[in-house]
Amino acid sequence: MTRSPATPLPPPKARRRLRETAALTQAQLAERLGVSRQTVRAWESGRTTPRGRKREAYAKLLTGLAEEAAARRARPALVPEPEGEPATPVPVVVAVGSGPGAVTDAADSLVLPAKPLPGREPAPAREPSSGPATDAPSEPGTAADPASEPASKSEPTSKSKPTSESASAPESAPSEGGLGVRHDPAALTPAQAFDALYEFSAPALVRQTYLLTGRRELARESVERxxxxxxxxxxxxxxxxxxxxxxxxxxxxxxxxxWHRFRLRHRHPEPPPADPADRTLLNTLLRLPPPHRRTLVLYDGVGLDLPETAAETEASTPAAANRLLHARETLADRLPELADPRVLHRRLAELASTERLRAARPPAVRLGSERRARILTRAAIAFTVALIGTTALTLRTAPTHYEPPVSPGETVRGVPPRVAPGSLSDEQLELRQKLRDQWQDGPERLTPRLE
Structure with missing residues (x-):
């Protein structure tokens, strides 16, 4: 018996984009599907995946939202706006140095390099912006149109066709931040694909995690884990x-x-950066609340746009924007020169690049993962065997019927009291006879008789 294939769904980030493009809240979407708001939030963050009828209803609803978004994009081209009415300004959300294909300078080490992953075409670079949102009007159908951006990201990317230039390109050694050669994903084994992903992204992820924690060992440990x-x-x-x-x-x-605060190795602080400016910036970052710090690193450091930052932090887009603004205000109060987002992006990259943060080799990470999986599997098997043995021993030694305990004996001193009536004395016999012969004062007694 074979299982029927599940209904395909767009990735979690595309689901969130489609909902926000349709101006629906998570509560409204949950009401349409007959589920709770927490369930929709888990679906959009990628923690859980719908199944069965809920998956089909969710996929049908997302397909309808995508068609509505495509219809809204095509509507301005078919129906021109009446003359004399100015175009409504649309807020544009563009991150500084964002996009997987953005080329950065040498100090920009937080953003992943412009070289694509194996088998992936680089995305077009987006123009940088000075803040999380601007009020400049945008033409319909352009890349800044918020209605066209979600639909374009929800469509599956086409497979790159091998060209003569890429086929004849000589293999080069992989660099620290990316891959030096593009491979065919169909020809890669799982271990080779994992090693390629690790070498491509691990150095940048270690630097980003260092900005979140301020600890070099914890940053390397987090990325390896x-x-x-x-x-x-x-x-x-x-x-x-x-x-x-x-x-x-x-x-x-x-x-x-x-939970890291309870570990002995993390109770002692690590030496701070040598540069006083870097030390001040790192201390200011660590004073921010963890959600604000993570939002700032994702938006101004990594270069994600606001909806993707909100989806990764499991928050709404307005909440992510408020966290970002609060974090920028706190940094600007302490360091006024970081009020410009471009300067902040450059300083974050410089702070992460000054530290010597090296990640382990991919084979060591894979072996560590397999060793940990073996230990957990053996521990689970041992616990199960111990539980089965304890249960069998209990069933074997447990009594099958109840036997009341025997009360312990007591020593009796002197003559024991009479516990039962014995023979009557002469006085007791005389009193009994008197009661039988004489009537007592009061009404006549009734004696029941059989008829």
Whole structure:
């Protein structure tokens, strides 16, 4: 018996974009599907996936939202606006140095390099902006149109066709931040694909995590732990539209876990940066609340746009914007020269680049993941065997019937009291006879008789 294929769904970020493009809240979408708001939030963050009828209803609803978005994009081209009415300004959300294909300078080490992953075409670079949102009007159908951006990201990317130039390009050694050669994903083994992803993104992720924690060892440990989890779930990560984002979210969650404060190795502070300016910037970052710090690093450091930042931090877009503005205001109060987002982006990259943060080699990470999986599997088997043995021993030695305990004996001194009536004395016999012979004062007694 074979299982029927599940209804395809767009990636979590595309689901969130489609909902926000249709101006629907999570509560409204949950009411349409007959689920709770927490369920929709988990679907959009990628923590859970709908199944059965809910999956079909969710996919049908997202398809309808995508068609509505496409119809809205095509409507201005078919129906021109009446003359004399100015175009309504649309807020444009563009991040500084964002986009997987953005080329940055040498100091910009937070953004992943412009070289694409194996088998992926580089996305066109977006123009930088000075803030999270501007009020400049945009033409319909352009890249800044918020209605066209979600639909374009929800469509599956076409497979890159091999060209003669790429086929004849000589292989080069992989650099620190990216891959030096493009491979055919069909010819890569799972281990080779994992190693390529690790070499491409691990150095930048270690620098980003260092800005979140201020600890070099914890940054390396968080990234290695995230890649170990990715290797354990490699089929899921390999099919993900953004595997780097999957690993980044796992590394950030591990790095910002509050349980690290109870570890002995993390109770003592590490030496701060040597430069006083870098030390002041790092101390100011660490004073921010963890959600604000993570939002600032994702938007101004990594270069994600506001909806993607909100989706990765599991917050609404207005909440992510408020966190970003609050974090920028706090940095500007302490360091006024960082009020410009471009300067802030450059300073974050310089702060992360000054530290010597090296990640482990990919084979060591894979072996560590497999060793950890073996230890957990053996521990689970041992616990199960111990539980079965304890249950069998209990059933074997437990009594089958109840036997009341025998009361302990007591020593009796002297003559024991009479516990039962014995023979009557002469006085008792005389009194009994008197009661039988004489009537007592009061009404006549009734004696029941059989008729």
């Amino acid at each position: 995230a890649f170990q989890v990715a290797w354990e779930r490699w089929p899921e990560v390999a099919r993900d539209r953004d595997p780097v984002g999957w690993v980044r979210a796992t590394a950030y969650e591990y790095a910002l876990s509050p």
